[in-house]
Amino acid sequence: MFIPYTAPVLARHRACRGGARFVLASFFAALCGGAAALENPLTLQEAQLRAVERSRLLAAKDHAVHASREQAVAAARLPDPVLKLGVDNLPVEGPDRFSTTRDFMTQRRIGLMQDLTRADKRRLRAERFEREADKTSAEKTAAAAAIERDTAMAWLDRYYFEAMAGLVAEQEQQASLEVAAAEAAYRGGRGAQADVFAAGVEALALADRSRELGRRVANAKLALARWIGEAAQLPLAGKPVLDAVPLEPGTLETQLGHHPEIAVLRKQEDIAATEAALARADKKADWSVEVAFQQRGHAYSNMLSVGVSVPLQWNQGNRQDREVSARLAQLEQAQAESEDALRAHVAEVGAMLNEWRDNRERQARLEQDLLPLARSRTTSAVAHYRGGKMSLADVLAARRGELDARLQVLQLEADTARLWAQLRFLVPASGQRDANQGMDRRQQ
Numbered sequence: 001m002f003i004p005y006t007a008p009v010l011a012r013h014r015a016c017r018g019g020a021r022f023v024l025a026s027f028f029a030a031l032c033g034g035a036a037a038l039e040n041p042l043t044l045q046e047a048q049l050r051a052v053e054r055s056r057l058l059a060a061k062d063h064a065v066h067a068s069r070e071q072a073v074a075a076a077r078l079p080d081p082v083l084k085l086g087v088d089n090l091p092v093e094g095p096d097r098f099s100t101t102r103d104f105m106t107q108r109r110i111g112l113m114q115d116l117t118r119a120d121k122r123r124l125r126a127e128r129f130e131r132e133a134d135k136t137s138a139e140k141t142a143a144a145a146a147i148e149r150d151t152a153m154a155w156l157d158r159y160y161f162e163a164m165a166g167l168v169a170e171q172e173q174q175a176s177l178e179v180a181a182a183e184a185a186y187r188g189g190r191g192a193q194a195d196v197f198a199a200g201v202e203a204l205a206l207a208d209r210s211r212e213l214g215r216r217v218a219n220a221k222l223a224l225a226r227w228i229g230e231a232a233q234l235p236l237a238g239k240p241v242l243d244a245v246p247l248e249p250g251t252l253e254t255q256l257g258h259h260p261e262i263a264v265l266r267k268q269e270d271i272a273a274t275e276a277a278l279a280r281a282d283k284k285a286d287w288s289v290e291v292a293f294q295q296r297g298h299a300y301s302n303m304l305s306v307g308v309s310v311p312l313q314w315n316q317g318n319r320q321d322r323e324v325s326a327r328l329a330q331l332e333q334a335q336a337e338s339e340d341a342l343r344a345h346v347a348e349v350g351a352m353l354n355e356w357r358d359n360r361e362r363q364a365r366l367e368q369d370l371l372p373l374a375r376s377r378t379t380s381a382v383a384h385y386r387g388g389k390m391s392l393a394d395v396l397a398a399r400r401g402e403l404d405a406r407l408q409v410l411q412l413e414a415d416t417a418r419l420w421a422q423l424r425f426l427v428p429a430s431g432q433r434d435a436n437q438g439m440d441r442r443q444q
Contacts, residue, residue, distance in 0.1 A: 041237035044155050051151040051227035052144055052428075061140035065133045072129035076122050084111040084292065101297035111292025111305070118286055124278040131274050135267035142260030144428040151227040152421035158220035159236050160414035164407055165213040171403050172210050175203040182392055195392035202396045242416070243360070245423040247353055252346045259345055259426055265338035272334040276327035283320045285311040349426070352419055359416040366409050374402040 052058065089105040096102045182199040185191030225232035247255060256262060288309040295302050313320060381398035384390040 042155075042231060042234040043237040044152055044240050047155045047224070047228050047231070048148045048151050050229075050231055051147050054227070054229060055143070055147055057143050058140055058147070061136055061143060064136045065140070068129045068133035068136060072126040072133065075129055076126035078117060078122070079115045082113040084113060084290075085109070088294065104296065104300045107294035107296050107303065109292050109294045111290055113288060113290040116287045116289060118281065118284060121278065121281045121286070124274060124281055128271065128274045128278060131267065131271045135264060135271060138260060138263040138267045141428060142264055145260050145425055147227065148428055149421055149425040151224070152425055153418050154220065154224040154227060155236070156239070156414065156417045156421060158217065158224055158232075159239055160410060160417065161213060161216045161220050162236070164410050165210065165217055167403070167406055167410070168206060168210045168213055171399065172203070172206040174399070175199065175206050178392070178396070179203050191392070198393045198396055202400065239417070242420045245353070245356065245420060247349065247423055247426075249350060249353060252350055252353075253342065256342060256345045256349060256426070259342075260428075262338065262342050262345065265334065265341055269331065269334045269338055272327070272331040276324065276331050279320070279324040279327040282323065283313070283316060285313055349423065352423055356416060356419040356423060359412060359419065363409060363412050363416060366405075366412065370405050371402075371409060374398075374405040378402045 086109045087100060088107045088109055089103065091097045091099060091103050091106065100106050100108055179196070179199040182191055182195045186193055186196050221232050290305075290307045290309070292305040292307075293302065294305065378395075378398040378401075381390055381395045385392060385395045
């Protein structure tokens with residue numbers, strides 16, 4: 001009997017080692033995480049707030065807005081005057097060479113030149129930078145929405161992977177007990193050796209699945225740490241309410257018209273329109289005024305010169321008109337891209353909304369129909385096994401089926417939660433609060 005008993009003993013040792021590793025890991029995690037456990041659990045909203053506060057991208061957008069507004073102030077001013085210094089008609093030959101006073105034509109000159117940029121051009125140039133600042137501000141809103149959305153998905157991924165890992169850990173502990181029970185029954189002559197092998201194989205399969213889920217939990221923490229840093233190691237609070245999104249299929253085009261990415265394209269339209277207006281204004285030439293004082297030798301009178309420079313736009317058809325045409329084409333391009341992006345968003349969000357609703361219905365059906373059947377099958381198999389009408393393999397198969405069903409529902413719930421996050425945070429939570437407050441004020 002020693003030889004056939006070797007495999008069950010090895011299976012038992014492996015299962016026991018797996019259970020021991022789980023207990024030790026939980027113990028050390030409790031010791032190391034004691035300080036973290038003293039803090040409040042990390043809610044989804046708190047994680048999003050931390051991510052937004054920690055983001056350097058949003059700070060970069062603020063700096064870009066400030067830079068554009070500073071440039072707008074500068075663009076509204078006249079160009080700096082130009083100081084001109086020179087010597088005219090300096091002799092280079094003869095007895096008066098290089099003398100600035102003996103030849104009556106030699107003049108030491110000092111002057112100022114000022115470009116007189118038209119006021120409408122300066123206003124449009126300043127407006128161009130203001131529109132750039134508005135676009136960057138819209139990009140910041142889009143970036144904040146993306147940060148909140150990605151943080152929510154990372155938080156939910158960790159939540160559901162930990163839930164799956166906990167479920168498998170429970171089954172792993174149960175499998176260890178079944179291995180021990182099968183071996184005791186075999187030694188007492190009440191069970192078959194096949195039951196010992198089956199229990200050992202099941203325990204090893206659960207241990208492998210537990211390691212896989214442990215890796216996924218670790219990766220989910222790393223993904224969350226990308227947004228909130230060390231706070232990703234805090235224990236998670238309960239999941240938020242995931243049964244509502246602020247979207248309706250019939251009004252998607254209107255609702256998504258205010259989507260941050262669409263708003264960025266709208267601001268690009270404003271920039272293109274301003275550039276087209278500036279190109280039209282450039283068809284009117286700017287003048288330059290110059291005043292110069294010329295000093296000659298003591299025997300000669302000093303002189304004053306005044307001049308005006310006017311660009312001759314003699315070929316507007318191939319220069320200024322072409323520039324206006326190009327800017328108008330760019331405006332049409334921006335409008336077409338904005339309209340196409342809105343259509344794409346409506347189609348994409350509509351598909352996600354349909355999938356989210358279908359997933360919720362599937363989840364409700366599985367929880368109502370599949371899980372009770374799986375639990376009943378396990379209960380029945382255990383009762384028949386105790387009555388000697390079923391083998392342990394049948395019980396293990398029933399337990400495996402119940403575990404697979406529960407994991408299937410959890411995975412579907414996780415997929416649905418990811419869709420919820422994508423739909424819920426199409427715009428930043430702060431932007432939604434501001435919009436709701438504005439609507440309340442209008443109703444009042």
